[in-house]
Amino acid sequence: MKTTIRQLPTASVPVSVVSKKKMTSKIKQGLVIGGFLAPALLVYGIFVLYSIVMTFYYSLFDWSGIDNSFEFIGLQNYIELLHDELFWASLKNNLLLVFSSLLTQLPLGLIMALLLFSPIKGMRFFRSVYFMPFLMSTVAIGILFTFMYDGNFGIVNRILGLLGLESLQRAWLGNEDTAIWAVIATICWQYAPFYMVLFRAAIVGIPEELYEAAMIDGANSRQRFFKITLPLLMPTIVTSSILSIIGSLKYFDLIYVMTGGGPNNSTELMATYMYEETFTNFNMGYGSSISFSMFLIALVITVIIVFSEQKRKGGS
Amino acid sequence: MAFIKKISNMPLYLLAIILLIFTGLPYFLMVSSSFKSQLEFMTSPWSLPKDFTLESYSVVLSSNFLRYFGNSLIVSAVSVVIVIVISAMASYPLARIKFKLNRPIFILFLIGMMIPIHTTLIPIYLLTINIGLYDTIWGLIGPYVAFAIPVSVIIFTQFLQDIPAELEESAKIDGCGQFRLFWKILFPLLKPAVATVAIYNFIHIWNEFIFALVLTNSKENATLPLGLREFYGEFSVNVPGIMAALTLGSLPLLLVYFVAQEKIVKGIAAGSVKG
Numbered sequence: 103m104k105t106t107i108r109q110l111p112t113a114s115v116p117v118s119v120v121s122k123k124k125m126t127s128k129i130k131q132g133l134v135i136g137g138f139l140a141p142a143l144l145v146y147g148i149f150v151l152y153s154i155v156m157t158f159y160y161s162l163f164d165w166s167g168i169d170n171s172f173e174f175i176g177l178q179n180y181i182e183l184l185h186d187e188l189f190w191a192s193l194k195n196n197l198l199l200v201f202s203s204l205l206t207q208l209p210l211g212l213i214m215a216l217l218l219f220s221p222i223k224g225m226r227f228f229r230s231v232y233f234m235p236f237l238m239s240t241v242a243i244g245i246l247f248t249f250m251y252d253g254n255f256g257i258v259n260r261i262l263g264l265l266g267l268e269s270l271q272r273a274w275l276g277n278e279d280t281a282i283w284a285v286i287a288t289i290c291w292q293y294a295p296f297y298m299v300l301f302r303a304a305i306v307g308i309p310e311e312l313y314e315a316a317m318i319d320g321a322n323s324r325q326r327f328f329k330i331t332l333p334l335l336m337p338t339i340v341t342s343s344i345l346s347i348i349g350s351l352k353y354f355d356l357i358y359v360m361t362g363g364g365p366n367n368s369t370e371l372m373a374t375y376m377y378e379e380t381f382t383n384f385n386m387g388y389g390s391s392i393s394f395s396m397f398l399i400a401l402v403i404t405v406i407i408v409f410s411e412q413k414r415k416g417g418s
Numbered sequence: 419m420a421f422i423k424k425i426s427n428m429p430l431y432l433l434a435i436i437l438l439i440f441t442g443l444p445y446f447l448m449v450s451s452s453f454k455s456q457l458e459f460m461t462s463p464w465s466l467p468k469d470f471t472l473e474s475y476s477v478v479l480s481s482n483f484l485r486y487f488g489n490s491l492i493v494s495a496v497s498v499v500i501v502i503v504i505s506a507m508a509s510y511p512l513a514r515i516k517f518k519l520n521r522p523i524f525i526l527f528l529i530g531m532m533i534p535i536h537t538t539l540i541p542i543y544l545l546t547i548n549i550g551l552y553d554t555i556w557g558l559i560g561p562y563v564a565f566a567i568p569v570s571v572i573i574f575t576q577f578l579q580d581i582p583a584e585l586e587e588s589a590k591i592d593g594c595g596q597f598r599l600f601w602k603i604l605f606p607l608l609k610p611a612v613a614t615v616a617i618y619n620f621i622h623i624w625n626e627f628i629f630a631l632v633l634t635n636s637k638e639n640a641t642l643p644l645g646l647r648e649f650y651g652e653f654s655v656n657v658p659g660i661m662a663a664l665t666l667g668s669l670p671l672l673l674v675y676f677v678a679q680e681k682i683v684k685g686i687a688a689g690s691v692k693g
Contacts, residue, residue, distance in 0.1 A: 149564030303687030
């Protein structure tokens with residue numbers, strides 16, 4: 103009995119049932135897709151997407167964050183920001199960080215990666231030590247380097263003394279002119295190994311035959327580097343540059359630990375300025391406008407890089 | 419001939435050793451001063467320790483250090499597990515199923531890699547207060563997971579795309595549901611990707627600073643980076659003590675690194691190259 107009842111519909115009205123089945127399978131498919139994506143979309147949606155929208159919303163208010171003052175002022179915060187010298191100074195420092203990162207971390211990372219492919223012995227050892235800075239927490243690095251830059255007993259002054267360069271000795275982080283450079287050098291120490299890893303992975307991927315063929319054609323090592331290695335590393339250089347630029351625009355930890363933006367705001371970055379305005383001075387509305395500006399700047403730069411890269415790819 | 423070859427490699431060795439000193443010296447100074455007594459550090463701060471003492475380590479270990487260490491361990495482990503589960507799931511339809519919103523959703527996740535976390539700091543701070551998780555280590559997990567999703571989804575998607583489709587089809591013919599199919603058949607094949615995602619995110623979360631700074635307040639709920647800063651304030655005259663704390667704080671990642679070197683290196687490359 104049971105089996106006949108079950109079989110009956112499919113046998114007698116196949117067309118409508120099939121389309122119905124198709125429908126239900128489509129719904130089923132949708133449910134599967136939704137089910138798999140839901141947890142990630144939920145967490146990402148709340149903490150990233152919703153938060154960005156809310157940051158913009160808060161930036162439209164004059165709001166301390168601690169009392170009930172919550173006054174809508176439109177784009178007033180942004181107008182104020184445009185006339186805020188401290189914001190421009192911090193943006194300038196961020197841009198300084200961008201350029202110095204590109205000019206130090208990437209080349210240094212590339213040199214380290216290339217060295218690891220040279221015939222030097224103990225490559226594993228060199229590689230391990232080169233990579234270690236990347237594994238230390240930024241806070242630990244900040245504290246360690248603060249001691250190294252110390253004016254009285256710091257190793258930097260000690261080394262300068264040994265080299266007979268006493269005239270250069272100073273309290274590196276206490277000096278308005280040198281503090282930013284001392285921090286930049288530290289950031290370079292921290293991140294060069296990261297780019298070494300990226301470049302090393304890319305170099306491993308270059309087919310050996312290319313070099314063999316070039317050697318047969320009589321190309322010397324310099325030609326092999328500029329005609330084979332460098333062009334094939336281009337995608338990695340572009341990616342590294344994007345990462346370096348974005349990283350430099352949102353840099354915070356090391357400055358916060360080492361100088362707190364001082365002396366006399368000489369090392370202030372957008373992120374440290376935003377933190378101070380929001381959580382020290384309790385200008386949550388104004389702090390939000392700084393945060394949202396950081397987002398816009400990062401977005402614009404990313405879009406420019408991605409588009410110019412696609413143009414470059416399309417052109418060649 | 420061998421002699422000549424050695425000479426031609428000399429500049430390379432020289433460069434390699436200069437870079438070795440550049441990268442290694444700060445580490446070396448940190449570890450070596452942690453074995454000094456305070457007196458010895460005052461008199462000769464950067465020379466090798468003459469009489470090794472573990473005093474600084476016992477001071478650090480008898481303080482709040484283990485608490486900070488434990489907090490970091492819990493937060494990192496829980497966050498990493500959640501990231502793995504939900505990112506692997508999200509990657510399944512993105513890598514395997516054709517649907518209208520496939521590409522837009524993938525790009526939506528990708529954008530996350532470019533967003534400065536500071537842009538989300540204030541709303542997350544307020545949200546954490548409102549849901550009663552302010553100044554708890556649990557309040558950190560949400561943002562940590564959220565910001566680990568983009569890179570994890572990218573890594574999982576790439577791995578999933580390389581697994582042959584036939585595998586799934588034959589399982590489907592055998593009447594396997596899609597959820598079971600994913601967890602029983604595909605997920606076990608993702609082991610290398612899981613390792614990559616786990617290590618990559620563990621390094622970042624272990625060292626994360628600004629969310630911990632903003633979302634917690636009391637010492638009991640401080641993570642290791644906050645704890646190190648705490649030491650720096652408290653011990654400011656006891657430099658060997660600070661150095662011992664920094665050394666102990668760096669130890670876990672160094673250990674992970676020396677155990678799983680290749681995996682870490684691959685993970686970082688995989689996590690970044692497609693960014």
